[in-house]
Amino acid sequence: MARTVGIGITGGIASYKIADLVSRLKKEDLEVIVIMTESATKFITPLTFKTLSGREVATDLWSDSLEWKVQHIGIAEQLDLLVIAPATANFIGKMAHGIADDLLSTVVLANTAPVLVVPAMNTNMYQNQIVQENIQRLKDINYKVMEPDSGLLACGVTGEGRLPAVDDIYQVIMNILNPQHDLKGKKIMVNAGTTCEDIDPVRFIANRASGKMGFCIAQNAARRGAEVILVCGNSSAEVPPGVKVIPVWSAEEMCQVMLEHQDSCDAIIGAAAVGDFKLADTKEQKLKKADNREDKLLLELVGTPDILQELGKRKKPSQITVGFAAETENVLENAKKKLSSKNLDFIVANDVTKEGAGFGTDTNIVTFINRSGDIVSLPKMSKDEVAARILDQVIELMNRLQ
Numbered sequence: 596m597a598r599t600v601g602i603g604i605t606g607g608i609a610s611y612k613i614a615d616l617v618s619r620l621k622k623e624d625l626e627v628i629v630i631m632t633e634s635a636t637k638f639i640t641p642l643t644f645k646t647l648s649g650r651e652v653a654t655d656l657w658s659d660s661l662e663w664k665v666q667h668i669g670i671a672e673q674l675d676l677l678v679i680a681p682a683t684a685n686f687i688g689k690m691a692h693g694i695a696d697d698l699l700s701t702v703v704l705a706n707t708a709p710v711l712v713v714p715a716m717n718t719n720m721y722q723n724q725i726v727q728e729n730i731q732r733l734k735d736i737n738y739k740v741m742e743p744d745s746g747l748l749a750c751g752v753t754g755e756g757r758l759p760a761v762d763d764i765y766q767v768i769m770n771i772l773n774p775q776h777d778l779k780g781k782k783i784m785v786n787a788g789t790t791c792e793d794i795d796p797v798r799f800i801a802n803r804a805s806g807k808m809g810f811c812i813a814q815n816a817a818r819r820g821a822e823v824i825l826v827c828g829n830s831s832a833e834v835p836p837g838v839k840v841i842p843v844w845s846a847e848e849m850c851q852v853m854l855e856h857q858d859s860c861d862a863i864i865g866a867a868a869v870g871d872f873k874l875a876d877t878k879e880q881k882l883k884k885a886d887n888r889e890d891k892l893l894l895e896l897v898g899t900p901d902i903l904q905e906l907g908k909r910k911k912p913s914q915i916t917v918g919f920a921a922e923t924e925n926v927l928e929n930a931k932k933k934l935s936s937k938n939l940d941f942i943v944a945n946d947v948t949k950e951g952a953g954f955g956t957d958t959n960i961v962t963f964i965n966r967s968g969d970i971v972s973l974p975k976m977s978k979d980e981v982a983a984r985i986l987d988q989v990i991e992l993m994n995r996l997q
């Protein structure tokens with residue numbers, strides 16, 4: 596079930612940056628309920644957040660809500676996390692003293708989920724003893740309070756008090772929501788998308804992969820605390836946050852990048868659709884269109900490196916490698932052959948002809964086969980869920996190696 600994050604926005608100039616945060620949280624399949632104080636609405640309109648969060652923005656304690664009988668209680672009951680960002684000195688003071696005189700402050704009191712407070716204000720205000728004491732009170736009751744950044748503030752002062760980077764707030768939120776940090780300290784390299792082989796300066800050969808499966812794996816691994824390198828070919832999907840992306844074009848380039856990083860990785864997962872052929876001779880100039888439709892153009896193709904096989908040859912005993920076998924026939928048989936030829940620890944096989952599996956879809960139907968010959972067939976599930984299962988399996992294998 597999608598988890599729900601309340602984003603409480605109070606009246607600071609940094610409130611405009613929260614639009615980006617809300618947009619990123621929505622991409623994580625989270626429900627986001629935005630609650631704004633009246634001052635916040637002077638800086639940025641509720642419409643912005645309504646559009647980004649896909650639901651009404653709560654601003655008024657007294658307005659009738661279609662969704663909840665008692666609005667502040669209804670909102671609070673739904674939350675898995677409440678974030679106050681930016682948190683002004685005034686609002687921090689209200690929270691520290693139990694004042695409940697508007698919608699957001701009443702939600703804070705009715706809320707039982709974890710609370711993350713992200714202060715942002717002028718340096719002198721932030722360093723004021725009263726504000727510091729209030730922040731301490733919040734920490735004492737287990738609210739998590741982020742340190743503001745230092746830099747040039749909107750008021751012209753240079754110092755402490757700037758809202759931390761949205762990236763950092765996002766990471767803290769994801770860490771609170773995903774306490775499962777079973778990949779912490781591990782480095783994982785994933786490849787995704789399709790490689791492309793140039794025919795001439797404007798045309799290339801590629802395949803249908805969307806990159807979604809690999810992106811889900813990378814995102815899932817990052818959420819679980821891993822350091823993730825995503826070696827990414829061409830893809831129409833949005834690159835996940837929190838991972839180091841190395842864009843590549845051809846199979847050879849992808850292979851070279853992965854070989855360079857291989858030694859530092861604990862696990863490597865090959866989800867990219869790597870092209871098996873490239874042109875023997877890429878044309879320097881754009882090929883001209885044939886005058887006659889009957890004319891044939893013959894392109895000579897030669898093989899590309901098999902990346903997983905190359906990695907397999909150099910693999911350390913402590914390293915886990917996982918591949919995919921997207922098949923249209925004899926799925927298990929073909930997958931087993933690949934498992935051994937690529938020296939993999941396990942392979943994720945799928946029949947791409949099945950509805951709900953393979954290219955471009957949001958779901959997949961896969962079977963895991965490991966070196967001992969164990970076969971586990973999973974029902975149709977989201978690619979995100981498949982990614983989580985693959986990583987569970989990687990962790991199990993890592994634990995066996997220890």
Ligand code: C5P
Pocket residue numbers: 846865866867868869870871899900901902903904917918919920921933
């Ligand atoms: O051999 P085949 O292409 O069917 O195997 C699929 C698996 O091998 C995928 O994990 C894919 O990323 C990887 N692969 C590769 N290098 C290639 C072709 C496929 O690493 N040249």
